[in-house]
Amino acid sequence: MQLSTFLIQVLNGVQYGMLLFLIASGLTLTFGVMGIINLAHGAFFMIGAYLVFQFTRFWGWPLALAYVAAIAAVVALGAVVERTVLAPLANRDHLDQVLVTYGLILIFDELAVIQWGKDVQPAEIPAFLRGSVHLTDMIIYPVYRLALAGAGLACAAGLYLLVARTRLGMIVRAGSVDRGMVSALGINVAPIFALVFGLGAALAALAGILAAPILSVSPGMGDKIIIIAFVVVVIGGIGSIKGAFVGALLVGLFDSFGKVLFPTVSSLVIYALMAFVLVWRPTGLFGKRA
Amino acid sequence: MRPAVLITAALVVAMALGVALFGSPYLTAHVTRMLVYAIFAMSLDLLIGYCGLVSLGHAAFFGIGGYTTAVLAAKLQITNVLVGLPVSILTAALGALAIGLLTLRTKGIYFIMATLAFAEMVYFFVNDSDFLGGSDGLLVRARFRLDIGSLVSLDASDRTVTFVIALVAAALTFIGLFLFVRSPFGRVLQGIRSNEKRMRALGYPVARYKLACFVIGGALAGLAGHLHVLLTSLADPSILDWLHSAQVLMMVIIGGLGSLIGPAIGAFVLIELIDQAAELTEHWKLIVGVTVIAVTLFGKGGLVGLGSALAARFHGAKVGA
């Protein structure tokens, strides 16, 4: 493989990986801290993208405002969903959680169709991020994709600081090791859960907004990517942000190189990766050992 | 439970006669579809309701069975159900063996996610494969046959014949599973569901039993897949996606987990619900979504649970009066 091809695939892999990280981090936090498997997490991804579409295309808002408002709206929606539907599920078995969140998927997908129709909507790259840049004299790479990767890395750094250096982060880490203990210590977990869940929703919405120009906006976009996010979480280990980061990078890179090296079976490559990890570490690379 | 089972059996026989004698081709096909999903749902109930294996990727085996049938018929000109049916069951079982060996290494939430992901893998494999018809799927233009030597020679694509084959398959599946879960082997599976640690401490090779259960469930799902293609003459990737796995899961919950007859009834109910809702509004997914949430949060034990509770009240009322 030529060096330039190699570098481009690395960049593609990192960019896709960062997108996946934004979604997977919320997923893994929700399960690790709150004990809830949320199949409908992809809905935040979809709704974030659609809201920006709505705000800019129909209401003519400036892009920056649309971004912020969309994320805020999704966080609010997430808070409502968490309090009403998910909190009662916290102590029920995983099967019930799967069923209820699957019901939510059906509802959200259909609401999106009702509001915006079934067609795939295009989304525009913000003007100042258009075009490509010369990384070397051989490699030309779209600015937007670099920005996406950069945004993801910035969020990863921010999350790391949050989890490792703040009091909230300490509670999150404690909670993912022993949930019951945290509330037994007298810490009021409800607002913490709401905060964590809201953060996850915000990150997923951001991912949707950033991905929209590349993937386009459609009612099923959340369903497709949530499975890959699950693969990331299984590979990385549930409840671990570090695992979500490493897992997302691995999946992104394997997918990217897989498309070039094994074009006929490229979509299977990441599942082969997951199979290998499961055989070697049934609880993921950084998950709690049973 | 026994009187309920007998009543259900009687209803099934009555339905069979009714459809055979009076049914329009549409009705016959409709009921056949319900029977196909009854088998599919019962096979998932074996996994979840009896052994505690919450699999979100069960549609993979339905799809493997269905595609096997389609490949045999469309590519190898093998349309005899006598061959297609057992071969489809076999390939589905082998698929379950392969996926089971990998996923059963995990537990709890990891298992749910792993089954989901591997089923997606099968979906992508099929969707990207030109040989298997890609995203359009494989259409079987020939008619299926049921030829047993020189004794039997039937057009298996005839609606009534398909219906009878499906009815017999569903009846045998139900009876087989009914006896199986009451057998010592079936009891071990339930013990595993109840307390896996204790089963191990008693000396049971739990991993082997789980794998056996997974393979049996997968094989029966493959049977349902075969019948589906018999009925529709089409195997397309949508029968493999995780939304399809979630649908059959809903059937099991609506009917009542761990009751066998419940999921069969749940299949009938959900198909009817979806059909009626689809006639009501093109946004029928909303109705189904709300129903599933309501049933899960408030319906203890599904329809079977409801039936038992009502029966207990009725009994109590009679005794207390």
Added chain:
Amino acid sequence: MNAQPILIETWDLSKSFGSLGAVRNVSVAVARGEIHAVIGPNGAGKTTFLNLLSGELPVSSGSIVFEGREVTGWSPDRLARVGIGRSFQHSSVFEDLSVHENLRLAVQMRFPKSFGLFRAAESYPDVGARVADILGELSLAAASRTRAGELSHGEQRQLEIGMLMAIAPKLMVLDEPTSGMSRNETLELIGILRRLSARHTLVLVEHDMDVVFQLADRITVLVNGAVLASGLPAAIREDASVRSAYLGHDD
């Protein structure tokens, strides 16, 4: 092989969780037919030690030899099949199944012919008879149809012992069998354990010193994961270091 005097022994058995040494270089030999008690203050690593013996936890270093065979690292079910049975600190029974079914599942393990695929489990008379025997011995016959989850704490512990009787392992590893039991239940259990020791070897962790000194043939004292003393009950009673570390502060 069967006549070997030592049934199970550990050689420098250790288990650490990260830097925490829960079990440290424990070497113990248990003779066939013996009742061997393991005592020590809370947090001494007794349950961890039992978990290593029964395969619930993987060993960090050292080895376990059962009937002259190296069994370190074997899974719990494999160990159970060669003859190590276990009762747990918190009763581990099938809570949503009836008492009868609990015992039937245990008995079934011992009757290889009873693994049919389509005959109802109830139709194996040998199995049913054995279940009835055990129910009688435990005086749980009246509760046969009750869900195990609805039993009292003491009855659940009895049920666990019943399951062990059903699989009849050569070695029974019991974690605080009398915990939470009333005085009467404890006396009853002592009788059962004594009868069992005629044909089985017992290793038990216990906090109730009366029970220990009534039953034990040998005692091992664990403190901070290591063996402080091991020997005959009389010797342990007299041992000054044991007294100060444990018996002196006991209730």
